[in-house]
Amino acid sequence: MMDLLTYQQWDFVADAYIPILAAASLYQIWKSIKQKSSVWNGSGIRPMLWSVVIVYLVMKIDAATGIWSSLELDYSTHLALSLALAFPLVRGFWPWRFLVLLSILLYASLMVYQNYHTTEDLLTTTLVVLPVLWFLTANANSRNKLNRSGQIPRTTEHSPTG
Numbered sequence: 001m002m003d004l005l006t007y008q009q010w011d012f013v014a015d016a017y018i019p020i021l022a023a024a025s026l027y028q029i030w031k032s033i034k035q036k037s038s039v040w041n042g043s044g045i046r047p048m049l050w051s052v053v054i055v056y057l058v059m060k061i062d063a064a065t066g067i068w069s070s071l072e073l074d075y076s077t078h079l080a081l082s083l084a085l086a087f088p089l090v091r092g093f094w095p096w097r098f099l100v101l102l103s104i105l106l107y108a109s110l111m112v113y114q115n116y117h118t119t120e121d122l123l124t125t126t127l128v129v130l131p132v133l134w135f136l137t138a139n140a141n142s143r144n145k146l147n148r149s150g151q152i153p154r155t156t157e158h159s160p161t162g
Contacts, residue, residue, distance in 0.1 A: 010114055017107050018078065021085045021100075028089055047136045051084035054132050068124065076117045076125040082107055083126065087133040 005013070029045050055077065062068050062075040082104055090097045111117045 007114065010110060014078075014107070014110050014114060014116070017103070017110075018082055018085065021082055021103070024100075025085045025089055048084065048087075050136050051087060051133050052081065054136070055080040055084050055129065058128060068121070071124070073124055074117055074121045076111065076121050078111065079104075079108060079117070079122050079125050080129045083129055083133055087130075087137055 025048060026045075029048070058080065059075060059077045068075045086100045086104055089100050108122050111122065112119055
């Protein structure tokens with residue numbers, strides 16, 4: 001089925017995936033802020049940005065230490081970035097989360113088909129990055145629940161007493 005397109009056409013599809021996913025994630029965050037959604041509560045961008053920072057931090061650590069290459073593997077910055085961009089959508093109970101997960105699996109399959117990475121590259125990248133993403137988004141979601149319940153104030157500013 002992959003023979004429907006040329007290598008270059010599949011390469012274009014692969015190159016377009018992350019910008020499209022980033023646009024969808026930012027749109028969902030904007031929409032949630034606009035609708036004052038209880039899921040995002042206006043702070044969905046923070047965990048996503050921290051996730052992106054973590055993705056590139058792991059890339060720099062790998063470049064400096066050669067962790068993946070010492071195992072004859074390659075850290076997949078593209079898969080890690082797609083997980084960072086998609087994870088808030090999946091954890092945020094976005095109605096299309098199944099399609100987001102499916103798109104990541106198809107993207108990973110495309111990277112293997114195009115010989116960008118091996119399955120082992122993608123699995124090790126996922127095993128390292130996914131727990132961190134889970135922590136970042138779970139932490140943000142629990143803080144939002146506490147903020148909405150009134151247990152922890154959002155700011156330290158106090159209104160003037162009169």
